[in-house]
Amino acid sequence: MPSTNGNIENEGYWKIVHIPDKLPIPPHLQPTVNVYASIINPKHANTLIRKLNKISLLEDLHHVKRICKRCVEGNVQLLMILCLASHDSGQLEDMPSEIAELIESYQLSTFITKVSKYPATSKEDWEEQCKLWPTSYHPPTYNIDGITGFSEENSQSILEFMKSAVDLAKSVDGQIVNAAVIVNPTSNQVVARSCDQWAEQQSQASCFRHPFHHAAMVAIENSAARDRYLFPASEPVGDNCCQADFVDSPLTVSPSKRQKINTNVEDSGIQNGETSACGSTPARPYLCTGYDIYLVWEPCIMCAMALVHQRIKRIFYAFPNPNAGALGKVMLSLQLLELIKTKCKFNRRDALQIISHL
Amino acid sequence: MEACDTEEIRGADPCMKLALQQAKLALNNLEVPVGCIIIEDEKVIASGRNRTTETRNATRHAELEAVDILLDQWQKKGLSNVDIAKRFSKCTLYVTCEPCIMCAAALSIIGIKEVFYGCANDKFGGCGSILALHTSQSEWSTRDEVSNGKGFKCTGGIMVSEAISLLQSFYEQGNPNAPKPDRRPVHNL
Numbered sequence: 001m002p003s004t005n006g007n008i009e010n011e012g013y014w015k016i017v018h019i020p021d022k023l024p025i026p027p028h029l030q031p032t033v034n035v036y037a038s039i040i041n042p043k044h045a046n047t048l049i050r051k052l053n054k055i056s057l058l059e060d061l062h063h064v065k066r067i068c069k070r071c072v073e074g075n076v077q078l079l080m081i082l083c084l085a086s087h088d089s090g091q092l093e094d095m096p097s098e099i100a101e102l103i104e105s106y107q108l109s110t111f112i113t114k115v116s117k118y119p120a121t122s123k124e125d126w127e128e129q130c131k132l133w134p135t136s137y138h139p140p141t142y143n144i145d146g147i148t149g150f151s152e153e154n155s156q157s158i159l160e161f162m163k164s165a166v167d168l169a170k171s172v173d174g175q176i177v178n179a180a181v182i183v184n185p186t187s188n189q190v191v192a193r194s195c196d197q198w199a200e201q202q203s204q205a206s207c208f209r210h211p212f213h214h215a216a217m218v219a220i221e222n223s224a225a226r227d228r229y230l231f232p233a234s235e236p237v238g239d240n241c242c243q244a245d246f247v248d249s250p251l252t253v254s255p256s257k258r259q260k261i262n263t264n265v266e267d268s269g270i271q272n273g274e275t276s277a278c279g280s281t282p283a284r285p286y287l288c289t290g291y292d293i294y295l296v297w298e299p300c301i302m303c304a305m306a307l308v309h310q311r312i313k314r315i316f317y318a319f320p321n322p323n324a325g326a327l328g329k330v331m332l333s334l335q336l337l338e339l340i341k342t343k344c345k346f347n348r349r350d351a352l353q354i355i356s357h358l
Numbered sequence: 359m360e361a362c363d364t365e366e367i368r369g370a371d372p373c374m375k376l377a378l379q380q381a382k383l384a385l386n387n388l389e390v391p392v393g394c395i396i397i398e399d400e401k402v403i404a405s406g407r408n409r410t411t412e413t414r415n416a417t418r419h420a421e422l423e424a425v426d427i428l429l430d431q432w433q434k435k436g437l438s439n440v441d442i443a444k445r446f447s448k449c450t451l452y453v454t455c456e457p458c459i460m461c462a463a464a465l466s467i468i469g470i471k472e473v474f475y476g477c478a479n480d481k482f483g484g485c486g487s488i489l490a491l492h493t494s495q496s497e498w499s500t501r502d503e504v505s506n507g508k509g510f511k512c513t514g515g516i517m518v519s520e521a522i523s524l525l526q527s528f529y530e531q532g533n534p535n536a537p538k539p540d541r542r543p544v545h546n547l
């Protein structure tokens with residue numbers, strides 16, 4: 001089978017697949033909400049909008065346009081949304097009194113209509129939405145080295161790193177284990193490697209398995225240990241180290257800025273166990289900001305949240321874990337990714353899956 | 359916790375007070391003030407506090423700190439995984455803030471019996487605020503069958519104002535390491 005992913009050994013087997021953060025919904029089945037609308041006199045449009053903006057903000061419907069123009073038998077008709085309607089009943093009881101007053105004084109004849117509940121995520125969705133009532137559509141602006149496609153060069157290194165994770169997992173004899181490799185993508189340097197630690201322990205004939213030492217958790221600790229080793233002093237950090245998870249911080253340094261700072265650190269020969277030898281003091285990295293993690297198996301919910309805490313930027317995994325996987329299971333990935341997007345104001349988690357493609 | 363090691367304690371508030379002490383300890387160490395204790399047979403058997411800054415490992419939350427102490431102890435005693443699971447199934451955790459998704463999943467993996475928490479965790483809460491992992495049964499099982507995820511009983515709202523005011527004072531006193539925009543009070547974790 002033809003592959004665009006270069007000359008890697010397993011050519012043809014691997015393909016990078018983006019795990020969507022939403023359950024794919026056919027455009028015509030998008031959820032809707034009911035609103036009260038009315039045909040209005042165009043002369044009153046501005047006044048009405050001003051008044052409505054004071055008394056009836058459509059908080060969760062920013063994507064929905066307030067006014068809709070319709071052509072009925074050659075005549076242009078203006079329709080306007082007044083407020084949300086909570087019931088299908090068509091009863092006006094639930095209408096705020098200010099709206100009722102407005103209806104009264106402008107002699108509006110209201111009706112209930114459906115509008116799309118969520119902003120469109122694709123052009124197809126948007127076109128479908130506009131059949132109900134016009135909405136605005138903002139194509140996604142993120143494109144950090146292609147959620148929608150990786151360059152040839154990036155695909156190569158992504159597959160190489162994944163391969164090294166798979167090799168690491170294989171090295172624990174006979175057992176199915178997970179392995180993790182944390183990489184700084186700006187320098188392509190490996191920051192930490194690990195396997196499920198319980199597996200190592202078990203192969204040493206111990207009956208104890210640490211229940212939390214999954215590969216991702218161990219890799220996080222390894223990267224933290226590396227940080228402590230490279231920057232032993234408790235010198236002030238340029239960042240709110242480790243605390244950012246706890247605060248709502250839209251104004252913190254953007255990851256891209258941090259990444260630039262981190263590059264110094266990565267290039268200073270750490271991998272060989274040397275301490276930084278360069279004249280300028282390298283900045284301390286901020287957790288794993290900007291780093292990627294390669295996992296053989298899809299992370300469980302504990303590990304997925306841990307990776308978010310540690311500020312991992314992208315998660316790549318080879319095999320989905322239908323039982324415990326936190327990212328591929330639509331319900332969860334939806335919630336987790338929603339969480340990441342809306343609650344943490346982090347960059348969008350790029351959950352990617354590299355699946356075997358036979 | 360030393361004084362209480364041998365004392366029997368009853369009721370949620372006295373236990374939460376001990377967890378709050380741990381949170382204060384975290385605060386004194388310039389960590390986000392969250393603390394917890396683990397109780398078995400009405401005795402405190404472990405305590406933990408947030409150590410994310412010190413360790414530079416953002417997963418070192420109070421809950422994992424406390425559980426790790428017990429895992430370490432019990433492993434050294436030679437307890438098997440089955441024995442350890444039995445012990446945790448008798449343990450109750452008191453934590454000043456709702457466990458995050460990671461910690462809730464971890465507590466479900468070890469099969470803790472019950473969790474009491476103080477304030478809600480609006481950002482990452484795994485016991486109702488964002489996800490409700492305490493209610494799940496087999497859904498959260500991991501590949502390794504020994505540590506199947508289990509649900510646990512969970513009650514929030516114990517001494518909320520104390521928990522929140524600690525967090526508030528953390529952000530008000532300001533973290534000396536924090537850039538200016540972060541030096542403001544936030545109640546959620």
Ligand SMILES: [Zn+2]
Pocket residue numbers: 214215216299300301302303304
């Ligand atoms: Zn895991």
Ligand SMILES: [Zn+2]
Pocket residue numbers: 419421457458459460461462
């Ligand atoms: Zn936690």
